[in-house]
Amino acid sequence: xxxxxSQVKEAAVRRRVRNGALGLAALALAxxxxxxxxxxxxxxx
Amino acid sequence: MxxxxxxxxxxxxxxxxxxxxxxxxxxxxxxxxxxxDIGTMYLVFSxxxxxxxxxxxxxxxxxxxxxxxxxxxxxxxxxxxxNHALIMIFGAVMPAFVGLANWMIPLQIGAPDMALPRxxxxxxxxxxFAFTLLLSTLFVPGGMVAGGWTLYPPLSLQTGDSxxxxxxxxxxxxxxxxxxxxxxxxxxxxxxxxxxNLLKMPLFAWSWLITxxxxxxxxxVLAGAVTMLLTDHFFKTSFFNAAGGGDPVxxxxxxxxxxxxxxxxxxxPAFGIISEILPTFSRKPLFGATSMIYAIASIAFLSFIVWxxxxxxxxxxxxxxxxxxxxxxxxxxxxxxxxxNWTATMWRGSLSFEPPMLFAIAFLFLFSIGGFSGLMxxxxxxxxxYNQTYFVVAHFHYVLVPGAIFxxxxxxxxxxxxxxxxxxxxxxxxxxxxxxxxFVNVLFFPxxxxxxxxxxxxxxxxxxxxxxxxxxxxxxxxxxxxxxILFAIVIVQSIRGGKQATAQVWEGTHPTGLEWTxxxxxxxxxxxxxxxxx
Numbered sequence: 001x002x003x004x005x006s007q008v009k010e011a012a013v014r015r016r017v018r019n020g021a022l023g024l025a026a027l028a029l030a031x032x033x034x035x036x037x038x039x040x041x042x043x044x045x
Numbered sequence: 046m047x048x049x050x051x052x053x054x055x056x057x058x059x060x061x062x063x064x065x066x067x068x069x070x071x072x073x074x075x076x077x078x079x080x081x082d083i084g085t086m087y088l089v090f091s092x093x094x095x096x097x098x099x100x101x102x103x104x105x106x107x108x109x110x111x112x113x114x115x116x117x118x119x120x121x122x123x124x125x126x127x128n129h130a131l132i133m134i135f136g137a138v139m140p141a142f143v144g145l146a147n148w149m150i151p152l153q154i155g156a157p158d159m160a161l162p163r164x165x166x167x168x169x170x171x172x173x174f175a176f177t178l179l180l181s182t183l184f185v186p187g188g189m190v191a192g193g194w195t196l197y198p199p200l201s202l203q204t205g206d207s208x209x210x211x212x213x214x215x216x217x218x219x220x221x222x223x224x225x226x227x228x229x230x231x232x233x234x235x236x237x238x239x240x241x242n243l244l245k246m247p248l249f250a251w252s253w254l255i256t257x258x259x260x261x262x263x264x265x266v267l268a269g270a271v272t273m274l275l276t277d278h279f280f281k282t283s284f285f286n287a288a289g290g291g292d293p294v295x296x297x298x299x300x301x302x303x304x305x306x307x308x309x310x311x312x313x314p315a316f317g318i319i320s321e322i323l324p325t326f327s328r329k330p331l332f333g334a335t336s337m338i339y340a341i342a343s344i345a346f347l348s349f350i351v352w353x354x355x356x357x358x359x360x361x362x363x364x365x366x367x368x369x370x371x372x373x374x375x376x377x378x379x380x381x382x383x384x385x386n387w388t389a390t391m392w393r394g395s396l397s398f399e400p401p402m403l404f405a406i407a408f409l410f411l412f413s414i415g416g417f418s419g420l421m422x423x424x425x426x427x428x429x430x431y432n433q434t435y436f437v438v439a440h441f442h443y444v445l446v447p448g449a450i451f452x453x454x455x456x457x458x459x460x461x462x463x464x465x466x467x468x469x470x471x472x473x474x475x476x477x478x479x480x481x482x483x484f485v486n487v488l489f490f491p492x493x494x495x496x497x498x499x500x501x502x503x504x505x506x507x508x509x510x511x512x513x514x515x516x517x518x519x520x521x522x523x524x525x526x527x528x529x530i531l532f533a534i535v536i537v538q539s540i541r542g543g544k545q546a547t548a549q550v551w552e553g554t555h556p557t558g559l560e561w562t563x564x565x566x567x568x569x570x571x572x573x574x575x576x577x578x579x
């Protein structure tokens with residue numbers, strides 16, 4: 001086992017980890033752009 | 046049979062112990078993917094930032110030792126207050142908790158590492174660049190950002206060359222925190238040892254799970270706000286510029302929508318640590334463990350709906366004032382549950398007073414003082430009087446120093462023998478505790494009196510009637526700052542050697558976390574075979 005490898009070997013767990021991480025990252029990006037869009041909208045009204 | 050880690054049952058720890066040794070030299074740290082190495086780097090980084098931020102605090106207290114201007118010019122003073130806050134919040138407290146999370150969450154839940162080790166490396170190594178950038182603003186024309194850590198426009202928009210550097214640094218800190226939070230959540234949700242359901246999970250891991258969700262919800266909001274400040278400054282937008290039709294008060298709303306949960310981001314993991322330590326040194330299980338989880342979750346939820354209490358003096362409708370006041374006071378209910386449970390844990394316990402327990406008890410008393418002054422500030426007409434005074438400074442320092450930082454110190458003293466394999470000097474650690482506990486009160490308690498008497502915050506000079514308590518506060522500050530050198534000495538001594546620590550480390554360890562089933566120090570790659578939880 002290389003030190004740089006993920007220690008999760010089972011495909012199903014790896015998939016859950018990847019999907020979880022991508023989902024949370026998408027949530028964070030949604031908050032970031034969401035607030036900017038909200039203020040752009042606010043500044044036009 | 047293969048388990049969730051892809052290992053087979055006949056593997057054992059000894060197989061991996063000699064197979065995977067850490068890399069040698071600088072490569073071990075630059076390319077680190079091991080949660081213990083990354084945890085260590087976070088903790089060392091936060092200690093360095095603690096001393097840099099502390100040095101800035103010494104400048105502030107030296108200038109305030111007596112009225113008049115004697116050491117620094119007012120602009121530099123404001124640079125110190127602003128950057129002291131930024132460094133302590135984003136450089137010292139938050140990375141310290143991420144370091145503790147990196148070290149302890151995999152060990153507590155029986156995971157071999159964090160779920161995303163390479164991202165873990167990246168989220169740490171962003172930080173030195175971010176803070177080098179932030180600190181280098183000291184040398185640009187105009188100096189460091191000086192408008193307060195809240196970066197309120199229009200004042201912050203008048204900052205010189207340091208402004209875009211600060212904004213970039215904040216973005217990097219935010220990205221680092223979000224990546225760290227994602228890692229914590231996916232690790233806890235996917236890597237727990239078989240049989241460890243969420244209600245069996247140690248309170249420290251629970252507190253971090255909730256904190257990680259808070260981070261993901263609010264760090265992007267801060268990033269969005271400062272991005273808009275940047276476009277206001279350089280691209281002629283008018284999000285917060287009243288002259289262009291923008292609304293500077295909107296920035297305050299967005300900032301505090303981030304800022305108030307941020308306060309809980311800095312203290313919820315400390316709640317988790319205290320909930321681990323008190324049972325150990327009371328030799329009793331934690332009283333009401335499930336209610337503790339609900340209390341932490343309730344505090345986290347409420348933290349999203351109270352931001353307006355930072356802005357009472359801006360002017361807002363009476364209904365909004367009442368809502369924010371009552372919602373803020375409501376936080377006292379789950380906090381009261383926690384304090385009651387901690388007290389009940391100690392009740393009729395067989396108490397002993399090793400350094401982690403001393404810091405935990407000091408946390409309990411002194412954090413409660415910060416909580417009570419917070420309740421006072423939640424009352425709208427009272428806040429009208431206290432706003433922008435030293436009373437506020439006293440309040441949040443009681444929450445953050447004997448709250449968050451004592452929580453970190455309690456955690457370090459609790460787990461240090463587990464990390465290094467050596468017991469540290471109890472005498473030195475207790476001396477550190479007593480000096481810290483006494484001088485933190487000498488430093489911050491008089492600031493309540495100064496605030497109630499009307500001394501404004503963020504000023505380098507003051508009226509002569511405030512002199513005596515400022516002198517007392519400054520003496521407390523210098524003594525508290527010097528006492529922290531002992532903390533570094535104890536840590537270095539423990540790394541270099543000392544009496545061998547057992548696996549259990551503390552006699553009264555109540556085994557909720559799996560870290561106590563491993564040797565001290567644990568193997569470089571631990572739990573490569575998942576432990577079974579009964």
